[in-house]
Amino acid sequence: MSRIIFQALFIFACLLPAIARPVPAAAGPTLETVKERDVLRCGVRGGLVGFSDIGVNGEWSGLDVDFCRAVAAAVLGDRKKVEFIPLNAAARFPALQAGEIDVLSRNTTWTFTRETTMGIEFLATTYYDGQGFLGRVSLGAKSLGDLKPGVRICFTTSTTTEKNLANYALNNDLQFTAVPFNSTNEARVAFFAGRCDLFTADQSQLASMRNTEAPNPDDYVILSDIISKEPLGPAVRDGDQQWREIVQWVVFATIEAEEMGIDSANAEALRKDASDPAVQTMLGSLPGIGKGLGLDDEWVFRVIRQVGNYGQIFERNVGVDTALALERGLNALWTNGGLMYAPPLR
Ligand SMILES: N[C@@H](CCC(=O)N[C@@H](CS)C(=O)NCC(=O)O)C(=O)O
Secondary structure (H helix, E strand, O other), rough: HHHHHHHHOOOOHHHHHHHHHOOOOOOOOOHHHHHHHHHEEEEOOOOOOOOEEOOOOEEEOOOHHHHHHHHHHHHHHOOOEEEEEEEEOOHHHHHHHOOOOEEEOOEOOOOOHHHHHEEEEOOOOOOEEEEEEEEEEOOOOOOOOOOOOOEEEEOOOOOHHHHHHHHHHHHOOOOEEEEEEHHHHHHHHHHHOOOOOOOEEEHHHHHHHHHHOOOHHHHHHEEOOOOOOOEEEEEEOOOOHHHHHHHHHHHHHHHHHHHHOOOOOOOOOOHHOOOOOOHHHOOOOOOOOHHHHHHOOHHHHHHHHHHOOOHHHHHOOOOOOOOOOOOHHOOOOHOOOOOEOOHHHH
16 A cells, blocks of 8 residues: 555656746737737827827837737737827726726726725836825915915816825815816816816826926915826736736836836847846846746837836836936835835846
């Protein structure tokens, strides 16, 4: 009996590696569709300099746009294989739920309610933001506390903005007059026309609006108050584990690359000459990084080579040398006191 048990265990031990070997993820529905179409359909905001906007050369640019391009580089081999679909705040989630887009990369906040009630899932934060207030310098206010009761505040509906403002007002006895609009275009026109005293939205959008849309930016100031957490990032439909992991790890790969000092300029050389097995695996000169996602081993190399690491994407689109002139702040790497932290790509 013990000999039979021993033989059975021995056979099982021999079979174990075959049983335990990770099964390459078969192309799930979304990856299959994107590959068949040979184009990634990406939902963006449009008209938001720094995040998603069409330049005079007809080229899309922005932080949200670059993460669309990074996904295209990873799964289709080419950053250019993206169709950008502009969506306003109200249309963004129905478009994702209906499968009109493969990924939503549109200054959208990750919240519990959205993730647990809308059949969508958020993956990784690409920009840690918070809700703030833009006003005229002539108001003489540095913060909300300096303003008189009844201050008129413009905002866009179908966003986190409205509820945050209501909660803040309740908790801080802020007496204000709400001036809601269904679209930011209308809200912006009303604000610059003086039909409200303040405009409230994510601070990154206020910087974009002040520095690229205000008649004279120096006449406007972003108040010191930040009344919410707005972790902005990509979202996908529920139910396609492989697609969620692909988009999530594309974001993490850009953060990990910055931490490892890999960028679009040195990725090629590092792929050839790096001695660190972690770098070799990340860039595909050692096998293994594609298997679990159903991708080849060069997906990270293409993302970094064609689009860049997180630091490059940030500085190119919203950093100090851009119209938005934003510091890294919370979006610095954890090693520099920020929140950008990627689980290890190993
Ligand atoms: N991050 C917030 C706000 C995002 C948002 O949609 N912001 C507005 C205000 S600037 C916007 O982009 N509006 C464009 C539009 O709907 O016209 C959210 O996810 O709800």
